[in-house]
Amino acid sequence: MDDTSLDSILDSLSRVPRLLVISDFDGTIAELQDDPETVPVNRDSVTALETLGGLPDTGAVILSGRDLATLRRLAGAGAAVDLVGSHGAESTGDTVAPTVEQRRRLDAVTELLEPLVDGCPGAAVEVKPLHRVLHTRRVPDREAGERLLRRAVELCPEGLHVSTGKCIVEFSAVSVDKGTWISGARERGGWDAIVFLGDDVTDENGFGVLGDGDLGIKVGDGPTAAGHRVADTDGVCAVLGRLAEARSAYLDR
Ligand SMILES: [Mg+2]
Missing domain, CATH: 3.40.50.1000 (HAD superfamily/HAD-like)
Structure with a gap:
């Protein structure tokens, strides 16, 4: 076009x-x-x-x-x-405030993400009211960043929706x-x-x-x-x- x-x-x-x-x-x-x-x-x-x-x-x-x-x-x-x-x-x-149950699920995924991020310099977890987001844009080792994103997707936390984007994996408490x-x-x-x-x-x-x-x-x-x-x-x-x-x-x- x-x-x-x-x-x-x-x-x-x-x-x-x-x-x-x-x-x-x-x-x-x-x-x-x-x-x-x-x-x-x-x-x-x-x-x-x-x-x-x-x-x-x-x-x-x-x-x-x-x-x-x-x-x-x-x-x-x-x-x-x-x-x-x-x-x-x-x-x-x-x-916007999460319900008690949504907060529990978001806290649970934060606990799963933190050790992954600790082992990967440059990676970070962003906290939003209804979401947790893993960011790897600042990870200098591109391959390590990609591996981290794949591991995060595999966490499949209960009750959260998982989506991917450019250098991110996002966990959402809402659909x-x-x-x-x-x-x-x-x-x-x-x-x-x-x-x-x-x-x-x-x-x-x-x-x-x-x-x-x-x-x-x-x-x-x-x-x-x-x-x-x-x-x-x-x-x-x-x-x-x-x-x-x-x-x-x-x-x-
Ligand atoms: Mg955009």
Whole structure:
């Protein structure tokens, strides 16, 4: 699919009655890098989302695997952009606390992960309200990192959902994923079309629930259920910028 046809799809999507634009965060509007606390955010992408979210009959969402508090701190997006964390388990305004049973299961997997991490310099366990995440991006020995991820997947802790992504294995106390969140958002908002952009394995759940009138855009290489692809975060910025411009012009006519 060449740029011209993607541009013409964006132009026709900009004219639907109710449009929802959803973007992943890391690897999509922020660059991936070793230190997850200082990821460079593409401000033009955020501005385009703010423009879209400020238009009538238009929604703009950043949907991330990050916990909501961290996403809010790093994204720096204005109130026109809805932030949704933990793959859809945490929405703006929600306070999320695990049940006693969920907490027991999450603590149990933390106990299993800690000795693995202790034996692998650079590896770390991230604690989120409803998730525990093993990170290996900072493990200098790539093979050791891969081995650690495989061992973590094999833990199969009771009652938790396990998913994998780029240098992570995630254990979730809830069955919410980006696909279930997008489906729910479509029902709640009565959107006529949804645009969703993402770069990682967890985004495939989102691409999987898109329909014929929607647009899924995969960022970077790798297998995908998305119908379109851009190379990198600059490509995302171009898509969001074009969409914001076209929709503003359409609604202003
Ligand atoms: Mg991502």
